[in-house]
Structures are given as structure tokens and as C-alpha cells.
Amino acid sequence: MNHPLSTADVTVEPWTEQQFLAAREPWTELVSRSRADPVFLSWDWQAAWWQLHRRAFPLQPCFLAARANGRLVGIAPLCRRQARLWGPLTLQRLEVTGELWREAGTVMSEYLDLVVDRRHEDAVLDAFACYLGSRRDWGQLIAANTRESSLIAGLAERCRAQSPSAHLDRTDALTAYRLDLRGGFSEWVRSLPGATRRKAVAHRRRCPGLHHVERDYRALKDALDIMAGFHESRWGRVHFRGLRREFLLELARREGFRDCIRLSMLCDGDRPVSVMYNLRAGDAEYNIQSAFMPDYSRGISLGYLHIGYCAEALCESGVAYLDLLAGPGRARDYKRDFDGEATEIATLRLTRAPAAAAAYRLARRWRGR
Numbered sequence: 001m002n003h004p005l006s007t008a009d010v011t012v013e014p015w016t017e018q019q020f021l022a023a024r025e026p027w028t029e030l031v032s033r034s035r036a037d038p039v040f041l042s043w044d045w046q047a048a049w050w051q052l053h054r055r056a057f058p059l060q061p062c063f064l065a066a067r068a069n070g071r072l073v074g075i076a077p078l079c080r081r082q083a084r085l086w087g088p089l090t091l092q093r094l095e096v097t098g099e100l101w102r103e104a105g106t107v108m109s110e111y112l113d114l115v116v117d118r119r120h121e122d123a124v125l126d127a128f129a130c131y132l133g134s135r136r137d138w139g140q141l142i143a144a145n146t147r148e149s150s151l152i153a154g155l156a157e158r159c160r161a162q163s164p165s166a167h168l169d170r171t172d173a174l175t176a177y178r179l180d181l182r183g184g185f186s187e188w189v190r191s192l193p194g195a196t197r198r199k200a201v202a203h204r205r206r207c208p209g210l211h212h213v214e215r216d217y218r219a220l221k222d223a224l225d226i227m228a229g230f231h232e233s234r235w236g237r238v239h240f241r242g243l244r245r246e247f248l249l250e251l252a253r254r255e256g257f258r259d260c261i262r263l264s265m266l267c268d269g270d271r272p273v274s275v276m277y278n279l280r281a282g283d284a285e286y287n288i289q290s291a292f293m294p295d296y297s298r299g300i301s302l303g304y305l306h307i308g309y310c311a312e313a314l315c316e317s318g319v320a321y322l323d324l325l326a327g328p329g330r331a332r333d334y335k336r337d338f339d340g341e342a343t344e345i346a347t348l349r350l351t352r353a354p355a356a357a358a359a360y361r362l363a364r365r366w367r368g369r
Contacts, residue, residue, distance in 0.1 A: 004120060004122070005124075010074070010124055012064055012128060013065050015065050020047070023065075024043045035116075045098070049247065050079070052250060058082070060080040061080075063079075066124045075115040078095065080137070086359070089356060089359070091138075091356055096113070096152060101142045105242055105243055113146055114150075129162065147343060168351075173344065174326035176342070177341065179324065189201050199337075203304075207305070210268055213267055223263050234294040248288075260279045262285060268296075276290040277290065284322070285310075
């Protein structure tokens, strides 16, 4: 199927939960032929997320598979739930698996999207739009933390075209930052703004006892306990508990995912003072979680120092990128200081239920005034 497909060549079928959980091999193969993110849209991440959140929330599977001549060419990883908007107003909401929008205590994923063979994107999007447009069991589609140019955005535009009264908007904007390490550590250091270079590299001489170590998935439980203590001291609450802790431990139990886990630590002697939980996929490493001892040393930013040490280790290993992902720090968006490649992500919201769509349009006009 090297030639582009037409919509008539593509058939869409719903997957049961059992079919989804048995699809690791074809899903992984399709990711390799797509523009999908290799971490957040991997089968292991999606399956671990689904199994944990399915037990905690009343979610219904709505996974869609697109095939052409019997070959898998597209996956729409969706789930459905009853969502309350305002007062008594509720609707059936479709969400891209990996994020439950504005639901406290859940696992966050980024770069969410569809998984589609890059050679046949238009035909698959048209087929998905025809399928979803013919169904009356949903009133809203939510795609959290997705790029502006994502395939799910193209699907939403097609679905809106089928329902002229539908309302489409983007909300909850964030910026993700990816550091380019391809030129080596020295070149990366020279590229940093002066103030960032001092915090991330030059201040090493003020902490001669610090050294960088790396651990694998077998040290995960201890690392999560250390991070939880740091987080509680700094923020006054424990972040690494409940579903979030279960999720990270579940990833470590998946044999096909263990080798992705990288634990980066800054230690003073034998004592860890900063921990980064990273995942490596392809030529990039993703910083999923991090925490540091808040009162280690006055005038020293352990967070900046740790990113510098981690970047140096990645350069030595031949890793091309360190993706810091999105999410500001306690006081400001410190990630922008590293002058990395910025990617805007946001939540895409398509509402076709008439009453809810009218309410969103009214609210938008009111905010404009």
C-alpha cells in the first residue's frame, strides 16, 4: 500500500477492551509508521493508563481501528464517560486515552493524538470522521495536551463540518521544551543564556560533593519514596501517590517497557538530593517527573544543576534530545530558560451537543466583552 488510499479503501471497526489489550504487536508496528509520539502513544503507556483508570473511573472503551486491505492503518485511542458541565447539564464525552481532562489525581500524558500511517492520513481521518459523525452516543470530544497540528485536530475539524452548530475551541495552553544535544555537551553549554549557564553548569564548583549517578527500573520504588519526600517538603503535599505512583510502578512491571526507564540522581556522598524519572525512546529522553531537596544549599538551584548533569550524561550516551515536556515550576516557567525548542500544546474541545455548544459560544462572547 505505497500509493495513497482513498476513503473508500478504509474500513473502521470498534475494538473491545480485550482486542485493545491484545494488540501490542500491531499497535507498536503502526507507531513506527506514524508521527505518533513513541512514549505517550506507545501501547505499553496507553494500556497501563487504561487498565488503572478503568478501575478508578466509569470509563467505556471506544477504541477505533482503521484497516485497508486487512492491514492496520489507523487507531483512534478513545474512551467515553458521562461528564457534568454545569449544574444539571451532562453529556457523553469522548476523550483521547492518556488524560482525563481536569480530573484531579490522574496521570497526565502529553503529545496525545491518533496513531495513523503517515502515508494515508487524509483517508484515515475521513474514515474516522464518517464513523464518528454517524454515531449519536457522544456530545463532546476532548483531546488534552495535543499539538496544534495534530491529527486529532484534523479529525475535530472534519466532525465540526458535519455538525454546523458544533463549537470547537482550544483551552489550557501549555508550552513544552525540548533541548537539542546533537552538537555535544560543550556546544550545548555555549548555546545557553548566560544566567542559565551559570545555574546549570558553572555552579557545580560551589557543590564539589555532588556527583551524578544513573539507576534502572529496579531502583524505582526507592526513587519514588525519595521524590515523594522532596515534593512534600517543597509543595506541602505528596504528588507521587495513588494512581500516579501505581502507574509508574506498573510501567516497570512491563517487560517490554523496562529498558525505557532511566533514573537520574544527583547525590551528595551516598545521599540523593535530586531525582529525575526519565523515559528513553529512540533518540530522545523524556523527563516525566523530578524532585529535589528544597533546602540543600542556599543560592544553588538543584533543578538547573541536575538538568545540566543529565544533559552531559545524555551527550556521552549519544542521545540527541532531552524533552523537558510542559508544566511550569513553582514560581515560573523555568524550562524556557534553557532556550530549547518550544512546542505549544493545548486541550482541543469539540462540543456538538446543542445546549452545551450554545453555552460555550455564549461564554466565549461574554469573555470577549
